[in-house]
Amino acid sequence: MKTHLQTLINHALQHLQTEGALAGVELPAIPVERSRDRTHGDFASSIALVLAKTARCKPLNLAERIAAALPVSERIAKIEIAGPGFINFFLTADAYQAVVREILDQGEAFGRSTLGGGQRVQVEFVSANPTGPLHVGHGRGAAFGATVANLLEAVGYQVHREYYVNDAGRQMNILAASIWLRYLEHCGESFRFPSNGYRGEYVRELAARLYAEQGSAYVTSAAQAFQDLPQDEIHDEDGNLITPGDQEAHIDGLVERARVLLGDHHYRYIFELGLNTIIDDIRDDLREFGVVYDHWYSERTLEERGAVNKTIQRLRDVGQVYEREGALWFRSTAFGDEKDRVMQRENGQTTYFASDIAYHLEKFERGFDGVIDVWGADHHGYVPRVKGALQALGENPARLDVLLVQFAILYRNGERVQMSTRSGDFVTLRELRHEVGNDAARFFYVMRKSEQHLDFDLDLAKSQSRDNPVYYIQYAHARVCSVLRQLQEKGFSRDEPRGRDHLALLTESHEETLLIVLARYPEVVEAAALNHEPHQLAQYLRELANAFHTYYNEHRVLVSDDALRDARLNLSLATRQVIRNGLNLLGVSAPEAM
RNA sequence: GCGCCCGUAGCUCAGUUGGAUAGAGUGUCGGCCUCCGAAGCCGAAGGUCGUGGGUUCAAGUCCCGCCGGGCGCGCCA
Numbered sequence: 001m002k003t004h005l006q007t008l009i010n011h012a013l014q015h016l017q018t019e020g021a022l023a024g025v026e027l028p029a030i031p032v033e034r035s036r037d038r039t040h041g042d043f044a045s046s047i048a049l050v051l052a053k054t055a056r057c058k059p060l061n062l063a064e065r066i067a068a069a070l071p072v073s074e075r076i077a078k079i080e081i082a083g084p085g086f087i088n089f090f091l092t093a094d095a096y097q098a099v100v101r102e103i104l105d106q107g108e109a110f111g112r113s114t115l116g117g118g119q120r121v122q123v124e125f126v127s128a129n130p131t132g133p134l135h136v137g138h139g140r141g142a143a144f145g146a147t148v149a150n151l152l153e154a155v156g157y158q159v160h161r162e163y164y165v166n167d168a169g170r171q172m173n174i175l176a177a178s179i180w181l182r183y184l185e186h187c188g189e190s191f192r193f194p195s196n197g198y199r200g201e202y203v204r205e206l207a208a209r210l211y212a213e214q215g216s217a218y219v220t221s222a223a224q225a226f227q228d229l230p231q232d233e234i235h236d237e238d239g240n241l242i243t244p245g246d247q248e249a250h251i252d253g254l255v256e257r258a259r260v261l262l263g264d265h266h267y268r269y270i271f272e273l274g275l276n277t278i279i280d281d282i283r284d285d286l287r288e289f290g291v292v293y294d295h296w297y298s299e300r301t302l303e304e305r306g307a308v309n310k311t312i313q314r315l316r317d318v319g320q321v322y323e324r325e326g327a328l329w330f331r332s333t334a335f336g337d338e339k340d341r342v343m344q345r346e347n348g349q350t351t352y353f354a355s356d357i358a359y360h361l362e363k364f365e366r367g368f369d370g371v372i373d374v375w376g377a378d379h380h381g382y383v384p385r386v387k388g389a390l391q392a393l394g395e396n397p398a399r400l401d402v403l404l405v406q407f408a409i410l411y412r413n414g415e416r417v418q419m420s421t422r423s424g425d426f427v428t429l430r431e432l433r434h435e436v437g438n439d440a441a442r443f444f445y446v447m448r449k450s451e452q453h454l455d456f457d458l459d460l461a462k463s464q465s466r467d468n469p470v471y472y473i474q475y476a477h478a479r480v481c482s483v484l485r486q487l488q489e490k491g492f493s494r495d496e497p498r499g500r501d502h503l504a505l506l507t508e509s510h511e512e513t514l515l516i517v518l519a520r521y522p523e524v525v526e527a528a529a530l531n532h533e534p535h536q537l538a539q540y541l542r543e544l545a546n547a548f549h550t551y552y553n554e555h556r557v558l559v560s561d562d563a564l565r566d567a568r569l570n571l572s573l574a575t576r577q578v579i580r581n582g583l584n585l586l587g588v589s590a591p592e593a594m
Numbered sequence: 595g596c597g598c599c600c601g602u603a604g605c606u607c608a609g610u611u612g613g614a615u616a617g618a619g620u621g622u623c624g625g626c627c628u629c630c631g632a633a634g635c636c637g638a639a640g641g642u643c644g645u646g647g648g649u650u651c652a653a654g655u656c657c658c659g660c661c662g663g664g665c666g667c668g669c670c671a
Contacts, residue, residue: 033610036617046613049651059651083614084651129671171671196670248670327669338597338667345669352671380598381666404599406664448607451599453664455606460620464633467620475633486630520610527610539608542618546635553626553635594633 001519004075005043005089006030012069013047021065025054034520041080041088042516048085059085096515097503103518103574104496111525111581116157122363123149125374126286127164130278131175132200134285135419137376139429140408140454143445143587144534145374146291148403150585151529151537160368161293164359167275168300169352173255174198175278176271180218180258181225182207183270189222194232196251206274218270220261229253252347285430289438290587299355302362308350311358311393312343320392330357335388338381357389364395372532377404377451403532408445408454417458436461442587443470446534464594469542473579474591476545480576481592483557483569490558492565499566506567510551514575517547521578525585534586541582548575 009030016022028050035044048063055062063085070079078090103110125145128138146161153159166172178198181191186207193199210218230253231245259267279296286292302308312328315321320331321343328344330353343354363371375382387397410417410427419426433441440461447469448454464471487494506515521540528536557568580590 031613033613035614036610037614040614044613046652049613052651086614131671166671169671248668325669329669342669347669349669351669356671377599378665379671382671383598406599452607453600457606460606468633469619471633472619475631479631479634483630490630523610531611535608536610539618546618549634550636552630553632556630558630594631 001043001075001091001095002032002523004073005032005045008070008073009045009047009066009087011071012066015069016065022051022055025051034523035088040082040086041078041090043089043091045087045089046085048087052085063087093504093507093512096512096519097506099515099519100503100506100570100574101500103577104500104570107577108581108584110577111522112154112156113522113526114156115526115530116152116155118156118158119369120160120367121152121157121370121372122160122162122366122368123152123372123374124162124164124363125149126291127166128282129166129169129171130275130282131171131198132202132278134282134429135426136410136429136432136456137407139289139432139441140445140450141374141376141405142286142289142291142429143442144403144405144450147442147446147534147537147586148372148374148529148532150587151525151532151534154585155526155529157370157529160295162295162297163293164297164299165279166299166352167279168298168303168355170252170255170349172271172275174251175203175274176267177251177255177258178203179206179210179270179274180262181254183210183218184220184222184225186211187216187219189219189225191222191226192232192234194247194251194254195234196232196247197254202278206277209277210270210273213273214269218262218266224261225254225257229257285433289429289433290442297359299359302355302358303350307358307362308355311361312350312354314393315343315357315389318392318394330385330389330392332385332388335384335391337384337388341385353385356386357393360386360390360400361393361395364390364399369399371400373400373402375402375404377406380404401532403450405450406453408456410456410458412458414459432458439474439588440468440470443538446586447538449533449535469538470588471594472549473541473545473583474589475594476548477576477579477583477590478592478594479548479552480572483572486558487569492558494569495562495566496570498563499568499570502563502567503570504567505564506571508551508555510547510554511568511571514547514551514571517544518574518578521582525582537582537585541579541586544575544579544582548572548579 009032013022013027030045030047031050032043032045035041048059048066052059052062060081063081067079067081067087075092075095076089077092080088080090082088123145126134126138126142128134134142149159149161174196175198181193181197182204230249231243232250233241233245233247234243236242262270312321315330320334322329322331326346327342329340330343332341333339341353342351344350360371383402387400390400391397417427436458444456444461445454460468524536524540528534555568557565557572559565559568583590
């Protein structure tokens with residue numbers, strides 16, 4: 001409809017030009033948008049306001065002339081000039097009603113488009129380290145990333161969903177050492193657990209499993225394990241420093257000690273046990289959450305292939321790497337970063353940053369037209385250095401789009417649920433899903449703008465009332481299903497073609513409102529997809545549900561007049577279809593009964 | 595201190611990429627079931643869009659300065 005109006009206006013402008021008006025005026029893109037206020041019609045164009053200055057005439061006057069020159073269209077009932085010079089378009093009832101036919105014809109395809117032209121886009125999201133179960137913060141990234149991917153797919157992009165598994169880094173070694181230490185405890189050794197070790201309960205479970213599989217074959221004395229290590233930094237429960245030391249050196253020393261005492265074979269065994277168990281758990285967790293990936297990309301394969309070293313070499317070749325204090329630095333300040341960054345530590349280990357550059361370079365080389373990363377907002381400082389490195393390597397950093405997602409804060413009984421990663425005391429995604437259900441979790445996570453902090457009200461998410469937007473929307477869907485059941489109980493039958501033939505009977509104002517909301521759906525999907533803003537769709541679905549509930553409350557669907565009944569049934573079915581399509585993109589179920 | 599994000603109704607948030615008289619939900623108050631699901635609907639009240647300038651036909655939206663909040667500023671990830 002928008003493009004139709006733009007075409008009409010364009011015709012009018014060209015007509016005016018051939019008449020000699022608007023001589024020498026360059027025609028801009030023609031603005032057409034939906035009116036916010038019904039009294040301003042359905043669509044409005046501010047073209048006269050935009051052109052007034054260059055055309056050197058009054059906007060109102062210009063609007064009149066454009067309106068007069070508009071070709072007739074059977075979809076337009078009335079054109080008005082209003083305000084400072086807006087051209088308002090009022091659609092015919094027939095143009096409203098046509099959307100019902102369109103929805104019924106297209107079914108699940110309604111709202112989908114080919115806008116993206118099949119361009120390949122990669123969306124990488126969650127990518128949490130496999131050092132423990134996903135927590136509620138990761139959940140938001142999962143719901144958001146999955147929905148962005150769904151939306152892009154819906155508007156015609158070829159989407160590749162990927163999880164980057166950090167299975168090679170230092171953190172994984174710390175996990176392995178943590179499991180080993182818990183295992184030693186399990187076998188009766190006692191010592192102070194390192195402050196930088198992983199303290200979660202799951203580490204003890206992994207240790208118990210190691211014992212179940214291998215008995216005491218991996219035991220050494222605590223004295224041996226901790227002999228001559230750099231002093232750990234110790235705090236009391238309130239976080240006050242008790243004994244000064246170097247946490248990092250201590251834990252690195254422990255990792256090294258584990259390798260030596262266990263031997264390569266046994267060390268590998270623990271490492272793999274931890275990695276595989278946790279990554280399987282994460283995969284199951286996400287699958288249950290309706291989040292499925294095309295590829296789980298292993299950092300280790302990147303390293304084994306030599307891609308990390310090759311990337312460092314390439315940066316060296318372009319002169320952006322230097323050595324200082326025994327470490328290798330990337331000159332990211334040359335690309336707008338605040339300071340240069342280390343790629344290879346003094347001890348020879350490459351950093352997370354180094355493999356991340358290699359990974360992103362690899363993404364580009366795989367030929368995606370666009371690459372999207374979903375990160376926690378606390379990583380925002382990381383963006384300039386990754387983009388900088390890509391630029392240094394001759395790539396266009398604009399092809400990488402980093403979407404930042406703020407934390408979700410849980411509230412229960414009106415109070416903030418405290419969480420701290422350090423003590424291993426956090427709410428897992430799985431716990432959240434079990435508490436509020438997958439549907440509420442998926443919806444709540446994306447109902448706010450991603451860069452906005454999310455207050456996640458657990459009580460609201462669980463409540464089965466109109467306060468809860470998920471139930472409110474699902475209820476509208478279930479209501480239509482219920483009407484269909486009633487239809488049979490009342491001995492009516494449904495005649496869809498008859499309903500289509502009598503859409504003109506849908507003249508009530510509530511029907512008109514509902515029709516307009518339905519017609520907006522494809523525009524909403526498009527905007528939500530292109531702006532990477534799932535909340536727009538969530539917001540819209542609430543509005544649609546409201547339009548339906550209002551209508552339903554005011555008018556009966558199952559009236560005795562066959563033609564009217566069938567027309568209203570078609571309208572209801574169209575509503576159900578759009579709710580279903582929208583919820584499907586959000587990863588939320590559309591129940592037939594509740 | 596520097597960088598990024600955020601300040602809109604009591605609370606939680608939208609605001610169609612700069613459009614006309616700033617909107618929802620919730621909370622408060624008041625109405626609506628002999629009728630397809632009241633898990634619903636309607637109404638009232640509630641605002642200096644943090645603040646001061648600037649840009650233009652038009653600013654909640656763009657630019658600059660303040661005020662307030664969050665995050666980041668490791669040879670951690």
